[in-house]
Amino acid sequence: MNAVNEPAVVAATAHETWHLRLYVAGQSPKSLHALVNLKSLCEKHLAGRYEIEIIDLVENPSLARTDDILAIPTLVRRLPVPLRKIIGDLSDTERVLVGLQIHPDCLS
Amino acid sequence: MEELPKTPTGISGLDEVTGGGLPQGRPTLVCGPAGCGKTLLAMEFLVRGITQFNEPGVFMAFEESADDLIANVASLGFDLAQSKDDGLLVIDHVNMPGGEMQETGDWDLDGLFLRLGTAVDTIGAKRVVIDTIENLFGAFSNRAVLRSELRRLFGWLKERGVTAVITGERGDGTLTRFGIEEYVSDCVIVLDHRVTEQTSTRRLRILKYRGSLHGTNEYPFLIGESGMSVLPITSPGLRNSASTQRLSTGVARLDAMLGDGGFYKGSTVLVNGTAGTGKSTLAAQFCDATCRRGERALYFAFGESEAEIVRNMSSVGIDLWQWVNAGLLQFRCFRPSVLGLEAHLFAMQKFVDEFDPAAVVMDPVSDLLRIGTGADVSAMLTRQVDFLKAKGVTALFTSLTSDAEPALADQQIASLVDTWILLKTMEGNGEHNRVLYVLKSRGMAHSNQIREFLLTDQGIELADVYVGPQGVLTGSARQAQEAQERSDGTARLEDLEQRRVNLERRRESVEAHTAALWREFEDEADIVGRLLSHASTGVEDRAGQRAEQGRLRRADTDEYIAHIGELDVGAL
Numbered sequence: 270m271n272a273v274n275e276p277a278v279v280a281a282t283a284h285e286t287w288h289l290r291l292y293v294a295g296q297s298p299k300s301l302h303a304l305v306n307l308k309s310l311c312e313k314h315l316a317g318r319y320e321i322e323i324i325d326l327v328e329n330p331s332l333a334r335t336d337d338i339l340a341i342p343t344l345v346r347r348l349p350v351p352l353r354k355i356i357g358d359l360s361d362t363e364r365v366l367v368g369l370q371i372h373p374d375c376l377s
Numbered sequence: 378m379e380e381l382p383k384t385p386t387g388i389s390g391l392d393e394v395t396g397g398g399l400p401q402g403r404p405t406l407v408c409g410p411a412g413c414g415k416t417l418l419a420m421e422f423l424v425r426g427i428t429q430f431n432e433p434g435v436f437m438a439f440e441e442s443a444d445d446l447i448a449n450v451a452s453l454g455f456d457l458a459q460s461k462d463d464g465l466l467v468i469d470h471v472n473m474p475g476g477e478m479q480e481t482g483d484w485d486l487d488g489l490f491l492r493l494g495t496a497v498d499t500i501g502a503k504r505v506v507i508d509t510i511e512n513l514f515g516a517f518s519n520r521a522v523l524r525s526e527l528r529r530l531f532g533w534l535k536e537r538g539v540t541a542v543i544t545g546e547r548g549d550g551t552l553t554r555f556g557i558e559e560y561v562s563d564c565v566i567v568l569d570h571r572v573t574e575q576t577s578t579r580r581l582r583i584l585k586y587r588g589s590l591h592g593t594n595e596y597p598f599l600i601g602e603s604g605m606s607v608l609p610i611t612s613p614g615l616r617n618s619a620s621t622q623r624l625s626t627g628v629a630r631l632d633a634m635l636g637d638g639g640f641y642k643g644s645t646v647l648v649n650g651t652a653g654t655g656k657s658t659l660a661a662q663f664c665d666a667t668c669r670r671g672e673r674a675l676y677f678a679f680g681e682s683e684a685e686i687v688r689n690m691s692s693v694g695i696d697l698w699q700w701v702n703a704g705l706l707q708f709r710c711f712r713p714s715v716l717g718l719e720a721h722l723f724a725m726q727k728f729v730d731e732f733d734p735a736a737v738v739m740d741p742v743s744d745l746l747r748i749g750t751g752a753d754v755s756a757m758l759t760r761q762v763d764f765l766k767a768k769g770v771t772a773l774f775t776s777l778t779s780d781a782e783p784a785l786a787d788q789q790i791a792s793l794v795d796t797w798i799l800l801k802t803m804e805g806n807g808e809h810n811r812v813l814y815v816l817k818s819r820g821m822a823h824s825n826q827i828r829e830f831l832l833t834d835q836g837i838e839l840a841d842v843y844v845g846p847q848g849v850l851t852g853s854a855r856q857a858q859e860a861q862e863r864s865d866g867t868a869r870l871e872d873l874e875q876r877r878v879n880l881e882r883r884r885e886s887v888e889a890h891t892a893a894l895w896r897e898f899e900d901e902a903d904i905v906g907r908l909l910s911h912a913s914t915g916v917e918d919r920a921g922q923r924a925e926q927g928r929l930r931r932a933d934t935d936e937y938i939a940h941i942g943e944l945d946v947g948a949l
Contacts (some may be wrong), residue, residue, distance in 0.1 A: 294487040302482070326488060330495040333488045337472045340517070341487035356517075360482035368479030 282334035287311075287319040289369075294341045295327040299358045303342035305358035314371050344369075381588045384432075384504070384540040387425025388418065390607030394592040395583060404534050404541040406554050406561040409568030413580060414600055415544040417453075418568070419506040420921050421604045422542050423466065432503035433465040435496040435539075439512040443468040453604050467496040469850030473516050480519055482851065486526040496706060503946045505534065514652045531560045552584070563587045568596070578717050578753075581607055597719040606723065619643070619820075624736070624771055628659070628928040630839035631798075634815055634824035636693065638794055642735075643769040645762050647790065649776040651798030654811050655830055655837065656775040657681070659800070661690045661697060661737045662837050663773055668700035672735035676708045677725060679744040683708035694835045707732050717759045718749045726764055737765055741775040742790070762793045770799050795819045798828060810852035812842065821940060829855065893937055 296373070304323065311319045318321060326333045326341065329350030340356040346369050355368035366372070381889050385398035399405045399422075423434035438446060446468060447457040460466035469492060477706075499506065510527065517523045534541045534709040543561055552558045558565055563864050565584040572578075583591040598607040623638035632639040640646055648656050678686060685710045686698045686708065700706035709728055715722065729737060739761075745754045758774070765772045774794070779949030791797065797816040802809040811830035815823045828839040829851045843850035843858045850858050 276610035292488065294491065297487075299483050299485065306482075311752070326491050330491045333492040334469055334495070338488035338492075339471065339486055339513070340484045342484065343488065344481075350500075355479040355481050357480045357484045362479075364479050364481040368481060 285318070285349045287315050287346065288322070289319060290322045290324060290345045292324050292326055292333075292336070292338050292341060292345070295325060297341075300342050302358040302360060303344070306362075306365075309342065310359065310362060310365060314366070320325055320333045378869045383589070384426075385430065386422045387429045388421050388607065390598065391418075391605075392597070392934045394581075394587065394594075394607060395564075396441050396590055396592075399542070400589070401540055402538040402584070403563040404531050404543050404561050405564040405566060406543050406545055406553070406558055407566045407568065408545040408547055408558070410547045410570060413568040413912075414598070414605065415546075415568055416441070416446075417450070417542055417600060418605055419508050420541045421453075421457070421505055423504055424450070424457070424460070424535060424604075425626065426504045427460050433500040434467075434504035434506065435467045435493065435500070435502045436466065437493060437496075437505070438468060439473060439507070439509055440472045441508075442470045445579065446470075447564050453600075453602070455604070460715065462741040463933060465898060467500055469496055469500070470494075473512055478516055480517070484519075484522065486530065488525075489526075490530065494537075495763070498573050503539060505539045506544075507541065508544045508694050510543055511545050511553060511555050511786075527557060528560050531833055553819060557790065568598075578719060594597075599719050599723050601723055620769065625666045625670075626659075627662035627664075627749065628837045628839060629668075631813070631837075633828065634828065634839070635796070635818055636821040636823050638769055638829060643766055643770055644771060644819075645793060646771070646773045646796045647772060647776060647794040648798045648800065649778055651778055651802060654800035654802055655832055657686070657740055657778070658690065658693055658695070658832060658837060659798070660740050660773050660775055661686065661692050664736065665695050665697065665700070665705055665836075666705070667736040667771075668705040672705070674700070674706050674736040674738065675729060675732050675734040676706065676738045676740065678708060678710040678740050679713050680741065680912060682710050686710075686753055693832045693837070705872035707734070711746050713744050716748075718745065718753055721745070721748075722757050722761060725761065729770065730767070731769065732868075734770060736771045739772070739774045743775075743777040755793075757897045758790050759793055762790075783927065794825075797823070799940075801848060805848075805850075806854050807853065808852050810855075811849060812849070 348370040382401040384401040428433035547553035567582045569580045580595045582595045620642040622642040625773040667674040671797035796818040813830040814827045831838045
């Protein structure tokens with residue numbers, strides 16, 4: 270995604286709670302991988318400052334449309350603003366950090 | 378071969394060229410450049426499904442929002458909002474992010490499948506449109522995954538048994554920008570939007586239709602007030618009924634030249650000639666005759682305005698204004714260049730449908746060549762002829778030709794027309810005169826004569842031409858010839874009169890002579906008669922005298938004297 274308002278975002282990361290939402294489809298390997306990867310990443314970089322919501326689109330298919338989801342798994346950073354979306358099973362940690370704009374240098 | 382099940386689109390003309398519609402339960406790719414009408418075709422496919430075939434539909438839009446789509450097609454009379462409320466239509470607008478999404482590992486498009494599956498299940502959709510799925514290529518960087526997912530999607534659509542229309546934008550040298558045609562192999566429709574000599578024409582072609590016969594031509598199509606309509610260049614069949622009813626041309630001698638009373642009802646007439654030969658006048662006279670019978674006539678003029686035509690025709694004694702006022706005659710005057718050929722055809726057919734005329738005039742069809750090639754014009758006229766014939770409307774086309782080269786369109790429409798009347802000017806003696814002849818007329822014992830075509834105060838009149846050693850005589854040469862013949866005739870008449878007078882005189886003289894002879898004869902007879910009567914009196918006298926003398930002389934007996942007297946009388 271475009272790096273807009275980056276300084277503001279970085280400033281916000283320090284003291285805000287992160288609200289992340291993971292869209293999965295049933296118990297597929299990709300979904301399970303994504304969840305495992307997300308949890309370990311959050312523990313490492315956002316310990317105590319994160320909240321993960323898991324939405325299974327097989328159970329709530331209408332949410333795919335309302336939340337505009339195409340790819341599975343999709344991770345949405347709802348807070349801090351702005352909203353950001355990344356896709357995949359989150360196995361590429363580098364890309365996850367870039368996508369969520371978590372800067373290891375600025376943290377901890 | 379088992380007939381492939383098809384889903385009718387309901388789009389005017391498209392079902393004809395596809396032989397019944399799109400392959401049922403399979404995806405069809407509709408591709409073409411921007412603005413060619415892909416989205417409209419797809420949308421109309423859904424709307425017609427809902428309104429005509431009771432098949433609910435899902436529209437998955439990657440480009441326009443639902444509100445935009447609803448607004449865009451509202452002008453075509455489609456009420457999408459109503460269909461949505463009725464639970465017959467789902468418009469799912471996929472809001473594409475501005476750039477590529479960060480890809481952090483393995484993913485798939487289950488989200489899209491779920492969305493589509495939910496929408497289809499909710500309303501029991503039979504038709505699905507995905508417009509334009511190639512936008513996904515802008516959002517995902519892993520093309521390999523995306524392609525395999527698209528392949529899976531089309532397989533999934535087939536599995537669900539929905540009839541789908543997938544749109545794709547034309548790429549550089551490929552049908553679609555990202556080559557999705559390789560996944561959709563059942564039916565491919567290509568749309569095009571071409572501008573030739575400042576006139577745009579939309580065209581449609583069935584590139585591929587697996588397992589089915591289909592028209593292979595490029596078919597022009599229109600986006601009109603009531604949606605899209607594809608115009609098959611060649612009508613499916615020639616199945617027009619043929620009338621034997623004749624319609625007067627308005628020119629008595631022309632009716633006679635056509636055998637028995639004029640054009641056949643529902644036939645097509647081409648009047649073709651060089652400039653100023655009276656084509657329009659002939660057309661106007663035909664309209665006049667039509668209206669005079671109380672039937673309606675529709676006059677399409679490409680060169681003159683209504684007022685000009687009415688004025689010009691009044692100069693030759695044809696009062697068209699009365700028919701316009703009576704509502705029997707309608708003019709539609711426009712320059713051909715204002716619209717493309719297909720749009721003209723569409724507009725004219727609409728006018729014909731509205732006015733329901735018995736006769737239609739197009740004056741002159743050669744003007745249409747300005748906005749299309751000869752082949753295009755002839756294709757358009759073919760459709761027009763088919764349309765009019767199907768309605769039983771008698772059509773009269775005029776066509777302007779130059780002496781040097783006959784217009785291409787004329788040659789190409791010649792086989793379409795039933796009656797072909799040629800108007801020409803003949804030069805000679807320092808003047809040029811109009812002549813007319815019937816080049817062909819199907820099903821009529823038409824005259825082979827050239828007639829001189831005169832524009833008089835009472836409309837068109839046809840006169841015989843003189844064919845002599847110097848060729849065909851027209852105009853003043855014909856008049857001179859007529860005068861010569863008249864004077865020759867007069868001389869003969871005078872001669873005869875003289876003879877008659879002579880004979881009369883001779884008779885008089887014979888009668889006079891006879892009378893004189895009779896008089897002579899009568900005179901003589903009179904004399905003889907008188908002489909005779911004198912002669913008998915004398916004999917009696919003489920016998921009496923002799924008897925008296927005998928008695929006096931006593932010379933004979935009385936018997937003898939009587940005998941003498943009888944003898945005398947008998948001798949005489």
